[in-house]
Amino acid sequence: MEHIVIIGNGISGVTAARHIRKKSDKKITIVSAESEYFFSRTALMYVYMGHMKFEHTQPYENWFWKKNRIELKQGFVQQIETTKKELIFENGETLQYDKLIIATGSKPNKFGWLGQDLKGVQGLYSKQDLENVGKYAPNNKECKRAVIVGGGLIGIELAEMLRSRDIPVTFLVRETSFWNGVLPKGESELINKHIIEHHIDLRLNSNLKEIISDENGKAKAIVVAETGEIIPCDFVGLTAGVSPNIDFIKSSKVEINRGVLVNRFLETNIEDVFAIGDCAEQREAIGNRRPIEAVWYTGRMMGETVAQTICGNKIEYKPGHWFNSAKFLDIEYQTYGWVWAQPRENEAHFYWEHSNKKICVNVNYNKTTRQFIGINTFGIRMRHEIFDKWLTENKTVEYVIENLSTANFDPEFFKKYEKEISTAFKNQLVTA
Amino acid sequence: MSKNSSFSISNPDKLKLDAVQKIGLIVALLGVSILFVAWFGITFPYPAVFLSISALFIFIGTVVYAKQTYLKQPAGIKNNNVWFNSLSNRGVLGWFLGIVLTLFYVLLYWFPSYLGYDPSGAQNRGLVALFDPLSLFFNGKIASQWFVYGTLYTLLIASLGIKFMYKYRHNRYQLIRTVVVIVSQLFLAYLIPEILEGLNSDTPYFAKDIKNMWPLNYYFFEPWHLDNMINGGTLGMLYLVIGIFMFLVFTPIITYYVGKRWYCSWVCGCGGLAETAGDSFRQLSSKTVSSWKIERWMIHTVMVLIFIVTAVVLYGYFANSGEFLGISIYNYFSKPYGFLIGAMFSGVVGVGFYPVLGSRVWCRFGCPLAGYMGLFQRFKSRFRITTNGGQCISCGNCSTYCEQGIDVRAYAQKGENIVRASCVGCGICSAVCPRGVLKLENGPEEGRINPTDVLLGNDIDLMNYVNKKQ
Ligand SMILES: Cc1cc2nc3c(=O)[nH]c(=O)nc-3n(C[C@H](O)[C@H](O)[C@H](O)COP(=O)(O)OP(=O)(O)OC[C@H]3O[C@@H](n4cnc5c(N)ncnc54)[C@H](O)[C@@H]3O)c2cc1C
Ligand code: SF4
Ligand code: SF4
Numbered sequence: 052m053e054h055i056v057i058i059g060n061g062i063s064g065v066t067a068a069r070h071i072r073k074k075s076d077k078k079i080t081i082v083s084a085e086s087e088y089f090f091s092r093t094a095l096m097y098v099y100m101g102h103m104k105f106e107h108t109q110p111y112e113n114w115f116w117k118k119n120r121i122e123l124k125q126g127f128v129q130q131i132e133t134t135k136k137e138l139i140f141e142n143g144e145t146l147q148y149d150k151l152i153i154a155t156g157s158k159p160n161k162f163g164w165l166g167q168d169l170k171g172v173q174g175l176y177s178k179q180d181l182e183n184v185g186k187y188a189p190n191n192k193e194c195k196r197a198v199i200v201g202g203g204l205i206g207i208e209l210a211e212m213l214r215s216r217d218i219p220v221t222f223l224v225r226e227t228s229f230w231n232g233v234l235p236k237g238e239s240e241l242i243n244k245h246i247i248e249h250h251i252d253l254r255l256n257s258n259l260k261e262i263i264s265d266e267n268g269k270a271k272a273i274v275v276a277e278t279g280e281i282i283p284c285d286f287v288g289l290t291a292g293v294s295p296n297i298d299f300i301k302s303s304k305v306e307i308n309r310g311v312l313v314n315r316f317l318e319t320n321i322e323d324v325f326a327i328g329d330c331a332e333q334r335e336a337i338g339n340r341r342p343i344e345a346v347w348y349t350g351r352m353m354g355e356t357v358a359q360t361i362c363g364n365k366i367e368y369k370p371g372h373w374f375n376s377a378k379f380l381d382i383e384y385q386t387y388g389w390v391w392a393q394p395r396e397n398e399a400h401f402y403w404e405h406s407n408k409k410i411c412v413n414v415n416y417n418k419t420t421r422q423f424i425g426i427n428t429f430g431i432r433m434r435h436e437i438f439d440k441w442l443t444e445n446k447t448v449e450y451v452i453e454n455l456s457t458a459n460f461d462p463e464f465f466k467k468y469e470k471e472i473s474t475a476f477k478n479q480l481v482t483a
Numbered sequence: 484m485s486k487n488s489s490f491s492i493s494n495p496d497k498l499k500l501d502a503v504q505k506i507g508l509i510v511a512l513l514g515v516s517i518l519f520v521a522w523f524g525i526t527f528p529y530p531a532v533f534l535s536i537s538a539l540f541i542f543i544g545t546v547v548y549a550k551q552t553y554l555k556q557p558a559g560i561k562n563n564n565v566w567f568n569s570l571s572n573r574g575v576l577g578w579f580l581g582i583v584l585t586l587f588y589v590l591l592y593w594f595p596s597y598l599g600y601d602p603s604g605a606q607n608r609g610l611v612a613l614f615d616p617l618s619l620f621f622n623g624k625i626a627s628q629w630f631v632y633g634t635l636y637t638l639l640i641a642s643l644g645i646k647f648m649y650k651y652r653h654n655r656y657q658l659i660r661t662v663v664v665i666v667s668q669l670f671l672a673y674l675i676p677e678i679l680e681g682l683n684s685d686t687p688y689f690a691k692d693i694k695n696m697w698p699l700n701y702y703f704f705e706p707w708h709l710d711n712m713i714n715g716g717t718l719g720m721l722y723l724v725i726g727i728f729m730f731l732v733f734t735p736i737i738t739y740y741v742g743k744r745w746y747c748s749w750v751c752g753c754g755g756l757a758e759t760a761g762d763s764f765r766q767l768s769s770k771t772v773s774s775w776k777i778e779r780w781m782i783h784t785v786m787v788l789i790f791i792v793t794a795v796v797l798y799g800y801f802a803n804s805g806e807f808l809g810i811s812i813y814n815y816f817s818k819p820y821g822f823l824i825g826a827m828f829s830g831v832v833g834v835g836f837y838p839v840l841g842s843r844v845w846c847r848f849g850c851p852l853a854g855y856m857g858l859f860q861r862f863k864s865r866f867r868i869t870t871n872g873g874q875c876i877s878c879g880n881c882s883t884y885c886e887q888g889i890d891v892r893a894y895a896q897k898g899e900n901i902v903r904a905s906c907v908g909c910g911i912c913s914a915v916c917p918r919g920v921l922k923l924e925n926g927p928e929e930g931r932i933n934p935t936d937v938l939l940g941n942d943i944d945l946m947n948y949v950n951k952k953q
Pocket of ligand 3: 875892915
């Protein structure tokens with residue numbers, strides 16, 4: 052029986068395993084160094100905040116794996132011997148495979164800051180990271196202030212977490228406005244305001260210079276690069292992005308760049324070795340997507356795709372139109388298609404914001420062809436299916452604005468703003 | 484790290500309450516303590532005054548506390564610390580409350596004299612006596628333990644309903660639903676029946692809560708109840724006709740159009756309590772596949788039981804006999820059902836165990852009316868919870884907060900709509916979802932249950948799937 056070994060029990064590895072099991076009788080082993088059972092990384096924050104217990108983050112009950120004959124092996128893979136088709140573990144054990152799927156995810160970025168390895172300084176990625184937040188920032192007596200470095204999606208989640216225990220938070224953001232490398236001005240400023248509303252000390256245009264240690268090797272303060280200001284703190288969160296977790300692969304024959312390089316079939320340069328999820332890097336970017344996409348659903352889609360290929364139905368990885376979602380404290384965000392921070396050549400943004408609620412919409416379109424390119428919504432939920440269809444059918448911006456209500460996905464009885472949005476759009480055309 | 488154990492990050496210190504929150508809590512607790520003192524056997528002088536103080540303190544204290552708690556933070560989902568709080572995580576407080584509630588129900592059903600009720604109707608004491616003036620006001624009789632219960636029940640739904648509305652003030656589905664819950668309880672279940680009772684005190688008793696229909700009201704077809712309705716003048720006949728019409732015609736039709744939620748989480752009294760007072764305990768329901776199995780067996784067994792019991796009772800009524808195949812209908816059918824299901828299950832376990840098993844144990848495992856509507860909802864209804872394409876991140880908020888123990892995530896992460904007999908349509912899964920994945924809606928039956936083997940977002944397959952749906 053062919054033995055499929057998967058390194059990594061995150062969403063991509065687990066999805067691959069489940070789909071291989073659905074389609075075949077192959078022997079499947081998932082290796083993980085993190086947790087015995089699959090859990091949702093995306094829900095880590097809710098455990099610290101007391102919304103959920105850790106077991107609630109596990110999408111499958113513990114009997115699931117045995118029932119589906121998916122073997123779970125705990126251990127850290129140190130070396131891949133592709134010639135012998137063998138994995139070598141940290142403790143010297145080995146494991147033979149016929150086909151190997153690398154799904155090792157990401158690790159938090161550290162940019163060589165002085166003091167970045169002190170106690171109480173960490174990223175937020177793994178279960179162990181979560182335990183350490185609980186250890187170094189259990190409450191506002193032991194943690195009188197926390198500093199978060201890096202204004203992205205995980206940074207704002209970490210800030211929300213700490214605030215849930217009333218810990219004062221200083222949020223160092225390198226950019227001139229929150230996440231404005233991705234978000235256009237209007238949306239970004241809306242979030243700035245909301246961050247401040249949550250009593251988070253938001254410092255824009257601020258970089259970390261260094262972290263100062265106390266006599267026990269624990270962080271006691273940070274220095275802001277721009278001003279030299281020293282901010283005393285007991286916890287430092289480093290959330291300046293993530294990068295593929297592939298250090299252990301460097302010594303193997305598998306070709307890597309920033310991530311493990313794969314073609315559209317998710318194959319690496321070595322036969323029978325595949326890579327999926329956060330750690331995979333497309334040799335050629337797909338459409339406007341980045342070669343490495345560290346998001347949940349692409350990991351899941353790659354897992355589904357590679358399972359097909361491994362079970363004899365070779366198919367290309369074809370993520371459809373870009374979409375994503377996030378939540379900034381209390382504001383939900385969804386996006387379909389592309390809305391860049393700045394409109395590209397020949398593109399324009401139509402931005403609408405509610406006069407006093409935290410709701411806004413931004414539509415990106417082509418000025419000459421009027422083609423609809425993408426939409427950001429804050430505080431309004433939209434239907435994925437409809438936007439996927441509109442993007443495929445190259446609808447015009449006029450069509451999209453006119454039919455926006457058919458795409459509305461807010462709960463029943465919610466106030467609707469499509470009329471206002473449409474009127475604002477028409478007025479803008481008149482004045483433009 | 485222990486394998487799959489619960490994650491024990493150090494329990495955070497309790498967040499400090501501010502002065503207003505403290506005042507609110509103290510006022511509410513003062514109101515409650517009057518009830519406890521009375522329960523312990525003290526008969527208050529001036530019961531009208533003390534009852535008013537107690538009720539007002541409970542109501543105002545709760546509202547003040549809730550308003551301060553939720554309005555001082557921006558609107559949004561506020562489930563911080565739910566699993567650290569001993570009341571809501573099956574801690575000491577939770578168990579304590581569970582025991583007190585259970586005890587209260589046991590006394591209520593079987594030993595009302597310990598609540599101060601005088602069965603001879605001459606003179607109540609203690610807790611029940613406290614409610615005499617109000618009962619006299621409505622119907623000219625001194626209070627029964629059931630009057631006490633109904634009044635407290637309504638007070639709880641109203642005050643904790645308002646707390647719920649502050650908590651979900653950003654969500655209009657929750658706001659409108661909760662207003663309807665409070666109004667239904669206050670008028671349909673409490674004021675109107677009490678007033679009608681007072682106006683018709685010369686006719687024999689029959690249940691006057693119009694929405695509490697058979698088989699939830701299991702004694703509807705009991706001979707004494709049928710006779711009382713028939714002898715209850717126009718009103719009695721009206722209630723008889725409406726009762727049958729509600730069950731046979733109205734319920735299936737409305738359930739077809741909007742799902743069983745119209746009843747279970749909008750107007751039902753049991754559901755009303757679960758949605759308001761029970762909100763702090765919704766996360767305690769079990770989500771395992773095995774409890775789903777138990778649920779299906781239990782709820783349908785109870786449903787079959789009440790059908791059998793009622794059929795036999797009606798046979799006895801029309802055959803004018805107290806026996807069925809030689810055994811006593813009362814002793815072998817009505818009485819055991821009333822004791823085991825009507826009292827033990829729906830009352831003692833159903834509410835007493837809120838802080839241990841979650842707020843909808845009865846609705847999920849027992850209620851025959853829910854079972855009946857569930858069959859429509861599952862097989863013939865326009866209601867579903869739509870899953871939003873590929874947006875689910877499998878976080879599990881939805882499943883955690885589903886009071887009916889539905890593993891919503893199991894569907895959402897596959898892009899599958901949720902069509903489940905037990906869903907009461909409370910809308911909380913949709914509210915707590917951080918990615919806008921879930922929408923309760925009514926729509927065409929076709930495509931309601933969508934295919935599951937979709938590569939979400941993957942080009943060709945998603946289009947296939949979209950086309951198939953049209
Ligand atoms: C706090 C947080 C919030 C997030 N929120 C969102 C969100 O809202 N939406 C979204 O789209 N994405 C979100 N993400 C990103 C998303 O979680 C990731 O894209 C996704 O988890 C990646 O899945 P994966 O299967 O590729 O890898 P991972 O989930 O990282 O799994 C890889 C596993 O492999 C193990 N491993 C690695 N190396 C080895 C080795 N040598 N030997 C053995 N085991 C090894 C790791 O320990 C890990 O368990 C979030 C991430 C974080 C950290
Ligand atoms: S599935 Fe959602 S709407 Fe239905 S009962 Fe559960 S939480 Fe409520
Ligand atoms: S709460 Fe939303 S995102 Fe989280 S598992 Fe449920 S449907 Fe998915």
